[in-house]
Amino acid sequence: MAMIRNKARHRLVAVSLILPYVAIFALVFAYPVIEVVRMSFTNAPLIGGGEWIGLGNYIRLFSDKLFYTSVVNNGYFVLLTVIPTTVIALAIALAVNRLSGRMQALVLVMFFTPYVLPVSVVTQIWAWMLDFQFGILQPVIEFFTGKPVPVFKNPNWVMPTVATVTIWWTNGFNVLLFLAGLRNIPTELYEAAALDGATRRQLFWRITWPLLWPVTALVLTLQLILQLKIFDQIYLLSQGGPFNSSYVLLLMVYREAFQLNHGGYAAAISLVLFLLIVVISVLQFQILRIGGKGK
């Protein structure tokens, strides 16, 4: 009898602990998501109801040239950021790991500082450094190309530059993840391998790399999701130009919703982006898992 009552109480406690989260989740996530899905089938403005137009928004979307341009640009940006930032973060983490004590803390702080800055500050710093008229990095560019380059106004330079800024900004966090991963590898393994006469290269490829793989897979997945959602840097640095060469899906959502008051169409684009992210990240995680099992 007491047992049963205990069980019931147990459940009550559990429910009361979960309930606040579920309620908030339902209010600020589940409900808006359902609304977005509903809205994407209407011609609603930004605020207020609209009429049901079935697949109208999707038909329009799949015949909108700007949509395909944006998808390609999103892909290009992912290519420019995800793997480079992972490689750079791993290299920095390996180097920092060799330091110790205060020196390590100091270097870590230096790499982590950009991550603390808000995006508007980051873009302002880089906009100044790369300013066409007086940017202090222009002489460096001039040294390599022979003339100053308006980086955010040149269709070939804009995406790589935004990618560089993004990597500089977000890399610190990845370094931290890798460092935590490195610290989890028992030193005995390295000692034993060293006794067997393993070279530095062998130590890395036979011990560090496979044991670090779960962290690497996590960083790659987090980065993929994050970089597919690129918006702030583009909005602040290039506004999608020139010639739409930095136009991305979220910028399209913003312009349609807030500039042109097309809430329904914007909802349809966001839903497609959402599905893209889900599919790509699940796919990537599965591939990485399979890759990890082979090790």
Add this chain to the structure above:
Amino acid sequence: MENVARCKEGKSMKIKALVTASAIAAALGAMSPAWAQQTVTWWDFFSGGDGVRMKALIEEFNAEHPDIQIKGTTLEWGVPFYSKVRTSAAVGQGPDVMTYHLSRMPLGLSEGVLSPITEEDLQTAGLNEEDFFATALDAARDSEGQLHAVPFDIHSLVLYYNKSYLEGSRFLDDEGKLTGIESVADFEEAMQLAAENGSETPVTYATGDDGGTYRVFYTLLAQQGGTLISEDGEVLPGDSTDKAVKAVEIMTKWHEEGWQPEQALYEASVALFTSGKSAFQLNGVWEVPTMKDLEEGGKLGFEWGAVEVPKLMDSQTTWADSHAFAIPHQEGTEMPPEKREAVMTVIGWMEKHAIAWAEAGHIPAYKPVAESEEFATMQPNATYATLADRATYDPRSEVAGVASPAYDAAENIISPAIHGYMSPEEAVEQVKSELQSRMN
């Protein structure tokens, strides 16, 4: 803060209404002076020199009207302002009166955020339709001719010039005024001359920004009689495409000759003129106060003037827009008649005191002020005021006007094209398909 304040005000108004409705109200007749005072919530987007002058006008109004108090808030210009108006009006939390660009009327009308200004409203304000410039008034109407805003000014692109580069040439008359520019060839000759006289960039405008590029492009297109977007929604119909190509070609040539700055953002483009490096500046009238202040402070170092953009192509016309007053249509709430009366009183007073606003370079849309003696002696406004009758407003389309896809296209396509990243023909084709695809 602003929201909280407004909510509180709303609540106390309701309580007051209850009180007045009840029989007890009669006994509390002594409270009526407090009840009669109207607070008008005002939103604008004026910063800088414009903002200072607008705030002075508001203060003056408040001092003169103990029964009506304007509570002004300045918000960020462009998309943020209009998004906020739209979203707040949709939930009945918008202002009582706001400033609005007439070029953005088409989108405002489609959003249904602009309440009609009736004949009665104008009477309350002490205004007549005949007292406004027709170009501005037409831009404030919907397709059925109903007014939805009261124009306050006309502001356009003008040509600023630095006399020191033109002295002794045929481009200055006996009084030292700009003359002799009647075609692109004349203007280019003047620029060539200025370059020889040591002007670094003979003509400056914001070549890397949306506004600067758009306004010059649109003026060159309009002077050829070209249409950016026709009334039935076609972008660059007929030979307007060729005319647009011509406009981009001219701007490209100025770049290739080194006559205009490369990738200049707005502030930099103004600085080129104020620092004396440019002989000409193509910019809006709103930079007049900057020039006047520098001149009065003795920091300018050269004599300047500003004129209506000369006839460079086939006819003389200039891009123009108007700031106007509008009353948002608030969802779910009807503005009480006393409040509406107060708002119209504010608008009427502002129109009649627009001479202070003209100090900011603008041309008053209200003719009794624009034709007053005081305005006739105001320089350089009086010189370029002739443009008011033949100005070309932005096309009436939801994708045109301030902070619209048309502006975006100027920064995204025309600006890089004039810097040589794309041929004028290709660029114009891209503008066409881009704007066409944004309409539905």
